[in-house]
Amino acid sequence: MLPQAIEYLTDKLQQLNFQSHCDPIIQVSVNIKAVPVIAWLAAQPIYPRIYWKGRDTEEEVAAIGCCKDFFYDETTDDNQLAMEYQAQRALTKNQDIRYYGGVAFDRSTEAWPEFGRARFVLPRVELRRSGTEFKLVVNLNCDKQDTQSERRHAMESLGSLAPAKPLPPPNKVSLLGRSDRPDRHHWTELVNRVTDPKFIHETPKVVLSRLTQLEVNEEINPWMLLACWQGRNPSSFQFGFQFSPNRTFISCTPERLYRRRHRELFTEALAGTTTRGLNQEEDALLATQLQEDSKNSHENQLVSQHIVDVLSPLSRYVGAEESPKVFKLSHIQHLHRSIRAELKPEVDDFQLLLAMHPTPAVGGLPREAAMDFIRQQEGYARGWYAGACGYFNHYESEFAVAIRSALIEPGRINLFAGAGIVSGSEADAEWAELENKLTTILSILTEV
Numbered sequence: 001m002l003p004q005a006i007e008y009l010t011d012k013l014q015q016l017n018f019q020s021h022c023d024p025i026i027q028v029s030v031n032i033k034a035v036p037v038i039a040w041l042a043a044q045p046i047y048p049r050i051y052w053k054g055r056d057t058e059e060e061v062a063a064i065g066c067c068k069d070f071f072y073d074e075t076t077d078d079n080q081l082a083m084e085y086q087a088q089r090a091l092t093k094n095q096d097i098r099y100y101g102g103v104a105f106d107r108s109t110e111a112w113p114e115f116g117r118a119r120f121v122l123p124r125v126e127l128r129r130s131g132t133e134f135k136l137v138v139n140l141n142c143d144k145q146d147t148q149s150e151r152r153h154a155m156e157s158l159g160s161l162a163p164a165k166p167l168p169p170p171n172k173v174s175l176l177g178r179s180d181r182p183d184r185h186h187w188t189e190l191v192n193r194v195t196d197p198k199f200i201h202e203t204p205k206v207v208l209s210r211l212t213q214l215e216v217n218e219e220i221n222p223w224m225l226l227a228c229w230q231g232r233n234p235s236s237f238q239f240g241f242q243f244s245p246n247r248t249f250i251s252c253t254p255e256r257l258y259r260r261r262h263r264e265l266f267t268e269a270l271a272g273t274t275t276r277g278l279n280q281e282e283d284a285l286l287a288t289q290l291q292e293d294s295k296n297s298h299e300n301q302l303v304s305q306h307i308v309d310v311l312s313p314l315s316r317y318v319g320a321e322e323s324p325k326v327f328k329l330s331h332i333q334h335l336h337r338s339i340r341a342e343l344k345p346e347v348d349d350f351q352l353l354l355a356m357h358p359t360p361a362v363g364g365l366p367r368e369a370a371m372d373f374i375r376q377q378e379g380y381a382r383g384w385y386a387g388a389c390g391y392f393n394h395y396e397s398e399f400a401v402a403i404r405s406a407l408i409e410p411g412r413i414n415l416f417a418g419a420g421i422v423s424g425s426e427a428d429a430e431w432a433e434l435e436n437k438l439t440t441i442l443s444i445l446t447e448v
């Protein structure tokens, strides 16, 4: 089926009359038979390779190559970002044209190479699944002077597509070493500093995090890892960004930053954590204790209130669930409050990202004071961990918070975990919470 689809698209491109199109971006697509999306992506020879699966949609996308690439390194400021965003947004109202990418946790610190402070891509080719329907999509940029070479590039990309290959089996890796930054001693010091009454009075929440580096001998296929992670937590977002062969960022996160459909916005406060029980009774008991626990309720309440506060000036209506529900994952459970808003007509995704990201679920409160503490004390650069990843287009957009994530490099797996430190937090319990947040990915990598 795929070779015919590629042939069909190639013919279409050949016949394309650029002059007759008024939109500066042309998208051509064809329906195809079912394809295993992650396995197809992992087989493609073109970079970037991007994967996106929403949390409660039946949509899945594998995207490869660039029709347009927007990369922002340390020299870029928010004004430049805003201008480029406005320019791209003005180009097309076509609801099928999507820019996929991410924004780092902190745009003012050292960025990961290739990922930068922010990077968004209009892919060259996309494989999209919506429920049981699959289609292959190709994008062309007709803004360019040289439309013939644009056509040629698109046809070359189609010509190089490879069939899906089964992913390698999930072998357990043998660890050569593990290091934590901050280490346990330093973590205790940091938690104690944040929970100091004078500090916490001014800064009621700081989400501290840890980078855990695993040294490994064998090659790890990041897409196989993501596929396994997806199997363990199917009700999370799953995504991956691989801009070059040697560095892949993957995430299986439960947390939505926001989903916008026209003027309607869905967001949430996800904060407050406990483990899963060994049986139903214990699990239900842990959930009830989580809902009744004052420290965890406070963690969630601060996030919820802050989101409502920042959305209020941008919205005609904002409402948050009064009390949190419990959101269950394979190894942990969280407190979760849904928040819905109706945006004012002029509000766009760029304003939303600036206003909302990072929320006190991953940064803290007040935002700048917490960010300063993290910048100065955490001891490593978060990069895209706890950043905002997703896609936008004119009509709708969706961003997830890039926690429960890993950066896979040759010989090394970088894992990230954070915990909200509030009044009542204890260093040992918060350290255990970090460990619990890594259980799922560690069980895929190392447990028999």
Ligand SMILES: C=C(O[C@@H]1C=C(C(=O)O)C=C[C@H]1O)C(=O)O
Pocket: 207, 209, 255, 270, 271, 272, 273, 299, 334, 361, 362, 403, 404, 416, 417, 418, 419, 420, 421, 437
């Ligand atoms: C920062 C992370 O998770 C955040 C912290 C939580 C907590 O402290 O209870 C829960 C969910 C997220 O808001 C992470 O997983 O890295």
Ligand SMILES: [Mg+2]
Pocket: 271, 272, 273, 299, 419, 420, 433
């Ligand atoms: Mg917590």
